[in-house]
Amino acid sequence: MIFVCIVVILCGSEEFVRDFMLMAHKMDMTNGEYVYIVVDQLPSKHVFTPWVAGDDQDETARLAFESVLQVHATLFYTVIVTVLLLNVKILDA
Numbered sequence: 001m002i003f004v005c006i007v008v009i010l011c012g013s014e015e016f017v018r019d020f021m022l023m024a025h026k027m028d029m030t031n032g033e034y035v036y037i038v039v040d041q042l043p044s045k046h047v048f049t050p051w052v053a054g055d056d057q058d059e060t061a062r063l064a065f066e067s068v069l070q071v072h073a074t075l076f077y078t079v080i081v082t083v084l085l086l087n088v089k090i091l092d093a
Contacts (some may be wrong), residue, residue, distance in 0.1 A: 004033075005032070005033055005034060005035050006033060006034045006035070007034075007035050007036075007037065008034060008035070008037070009036075009037045009038075009040075010036060010037070010038045011038070011039050011041075014045070014050060015053075015066050017038050017050065018050065018053060018061055021036065021051070021065055021067075021068065022057060022060060022061055022064055023034070023064060024064060024067075025051070025060060025061075025064035026050070030063070030064045030066065034067060034070065035067060036068045036069070036071075037068075037069050037071060038068055038069070039051075039071045040061040040072050040073060042072065047072070050065060050068075050070065051064070051065040079086045
């Protein structure tokens, strides 16, 4: 048995991603055939609930975001910078 899915990588503002996901849900593109990877470079104000905008579409957006994998690049940069700074301190000693 072969499973096929389409991977979509999104980079953009919270509003853009939410609007995109609402449109994808409306077009039945959140039915498991598509996977969305959202890359954030800055911490979001809604890290754990990116679908929340406080409007009547929050529940629909929540359903759409079930197809989303969020990647927070800030965490990776923080680790890389910390390791770099530790290595610099070791070389200075």
